[in-house]
Amino acid sequence: MQSNPFNNLPKINKIDAINILRRPISEVKLLADYYKAVFHLANFPCEESEVALLDFIKHDCEKLEYKIAKRKAIEVLANFGCKKAIQTIAEFLENDDDYLVETVIWSLAKLKCNDIDIINKICSKLYKQFNNKRVVIQTLTHLGVRKEIDMIRSLSRDKQTSNGVKGASFAALIKLAGEEDKLTDLKKFLRLSNQNDRHCAVQDIINAGHLSVLPDLIKAPLSPSFKLQAIDSLWINEVVLCENINLLNCIDSVVFDDPRNIDTLEVNNFNKDxxxxxxxxxxxxxxxxxxxxxxxxxxxxxxxxxxxxxxxxxxxxxxxxxxxxxxxxxxxxxxxxxxxxxxxxxxxxxxxxxxxxxxxxxxxxxxxxxxxxxxxxxxxxxxxxxxxxxxxxxxxxxxxxxxxxxxxxxxxxxxxxxxxxxxxxxxxxxxxxx
Known part of the structure; x- marks a missing residue:
């Protein structure tokens, strides 16, 4: 669960939120009201909310506040599981707003899109200049699309590839091609110097779907929130002991979070004062x-x-x-x-x-x-x-x-x-x- 500044704003009921989204830009005092309306509409999953959000994303506006609200609306539709939104959402795959395209690709994964034409358009992003190929690889992994395995393997070996893309590639190779030797690479990523890279490694471990990494994960220098998310996602069996790993012992260790049990990385110029x-x-x-x-x-x-x-x-x-x-x-x-x-x-x-x-x-x-x-x-x-x-x-x-x-x-x-x-x-x- 994450904090959001809109949680502190006066609550908006469903009808008021829908009315804001239907209001023309010329009649809206603050464009940020669109985002606020979308944010609160997320609390009312129903047909009426879905229709309002779908109508909203069909309109175009170059204002940044509107673009941000549109991205959020697409995300909410995906979280609603609104399958009828797939075709409309997919129309934005060629948009010139990369952030919007990222949201679209993520949402299509969330909605488990199986339209081959749409999937091919997603695949094409691997061959173009696109800022977030990580989300593309994650989506193909989530959807079980194996056709780009060779390209993904190539990205995993490319020295110019970012750690985020490499990690997603390793997870895809493990999940889609059964290349379990890549688990060693993912474990190493838990010890990268950049904390964001370590965070990405946790999601990649979840996507790879292998419990065997848990002992390494719980000792990594990361927030316990990430570790608990991984345990919750990976532990799909309704048993306490699996693959010689005790579930409750893992959780206990994360909850206690004793720094003496964390494999910390050396830090340069670290004073002992x-x-x-x-x-x-x-x-x-x-x-x-x-x-x-x-x-x-x-x-x-x-x-x-x-x-x-x-x-x-x-x-x-x-x-x-x-x-x-x-x-x-x-x-x-x-x-x-x-x-x-x-x-x-x-x-x-x-x-x-x-x-x-x-x-x-x-x-x-x-x-x-x-x-x-x-x-x-x-x-x-x-x-x-x-x-x-x-x-x-x-x-x-x-x-x-x-x-x-x-x-x-x-x-x-x-x-x-x-x-x-x-x-x-x-x-x-x-x-x-x-």
């Missing part, structure tokens, strides 16, 4: 953050706690930094080092001030379970209620904390989760309660 290391926790590259925590743990821990507390007010307005700060607090707590303000910090992070999907909520639940068992138990009804705790990772985390408690207590509370909508939460609840 305490102030520098704390500053690195604000970095957007997870590798630098994990690497910093490993170095921080080499210092006297009371000094680390002091520096964390001194920078907390700055960190708490940066949700990325919060995640790593709270994880260091968690590691210090494991060594029985904390102060009275830690519980206040946990309360702040678990409050309704933050959406449930924020990464740090899971760590805050873990700290609460160690720091104040009574508060933790009192919150179990809240943690097990999907209307209050919609992100499955947080419900799973509550169970993970519960697992180490007294047997009569953990059995009692685990039963609250046995009918959870997410299979991983149900698996964990069953493991604890039996």
């Amino acid at each position: 305490l102030s520098f290391l704390i500053e690195q926790l604000f970095h957007t590259d997870f590798n630098r953050c994990y690497h910093s925590i490993k170095e921080l743990l080499k210092f006297p821990l009371d000094k680390v706690l002091y520096y964390l507390n001194n920078n907390w007010d700055r960190a708490k307005s940066d949700y990325g930094a919060i995640y790593f700060f709270i994880n260091v607090y968690k590691l210090l707590l494991d060594q029985q080092l904390y102060d009275d303000l830690l519980l206040d910090k946990v309360g702040f992070l678990l409050s309704n001030n933050w959406p449930d999907y924020m990464k740090f909520k899971s760590s805050a639940i873990q700290i609460l379970g160690c720091l104040n068992e009574n508060k933790f138990y009192n919150n179990m009804i809240y943690f097990s209620d999907e209307s209050h705790t919609p992100y499955w990772k947080n419900r799973y985390t509550a169970l993970l904390v519960l697992q180490n408690k007294q047997i009569n207590i953990k059995n009692k509370f685990a039963k609250l989760f046995l009918n959870d909508s997410h299979r991983f939460v149900r698996f964990k609840a069953k493991e604890i309660s039996t």
Whole structure:
């Protein structure tokens, strides 16, 4: 789940959204209203919404705001599974807006287009100057189109090809041609210096469809969100053990997210100064953050706690930094080092001030379970209620904390989760309660 600034705008109902989309440009005060209308219409999948979106994308306008709204409308139609939109959407494959073409190609994959003429037009992008051949290869992989395997293999070997295109090519060769030796190449891509390339590698591993890469993936210096997405996508069997890999052990490892178990990459010019290391926790590259925590743990821990507390007010307005700060607090707590303000910090992070999907909520639940068992138990009804705790990772985390408690207590509370909508939460609840 991703944040979107339009989530903070007043809600628009279906009728108002449709009326905005039907309004001529001359009558629209702000062109951004089109995007806003499309965004909110995504919440109302129905025939009427589909017709309004289809009518909207048929019009042309060179204004950037209109183009962005059109791309979003095509994406929404694809997410609706609107098969009747395929032909209309495909008409934009030759558009001069590459971003629109990318959205079109992605949407045709999402809609599982099987029209041979349209597929041939998609294939032709591999032979032209096109900025995003990665999305073309991903689409052909998703649709099971094997006719361009030779071209894809050529791209995978071309020294001028970007890592993103190479990774997608490896995934295609694995999935479409059974070339499992390319799994080694994909594993290597998890250790590329550029974080975006590592992110792309996760999607390529998902597309390749091989569970065997999971042990390497969960140790990679990446956000746990990407890892959980991969586990959820790759684990198609309703069993806990598959290919000698234990599903729950994999999830547990990602949820705990102990930096000492992450295979971090070396970073050039990396200071070993305490102030520098704390500053690195604000970095957007997870590798630098994990690497910093490993170095921080080499210092006297009371000094680390002091520096964390001194920078907390700055960190708490940066949700990325919060995640790593709270994880260091968690590691210090494991060594029985904390102060009275830690519980206040946990309360702040678990409050309704933050959406449930924020990464740090899971760590805050873990700290609460160690720091104040009574508060933790009192919150179990809240943690097990999907209307209050919609992100499955947080419900799973509550169970993970519960697992180490007294047997009569953990059995009692685990039963609250046995009918959870997410299979991983149900698996964990069953493991604890039996």
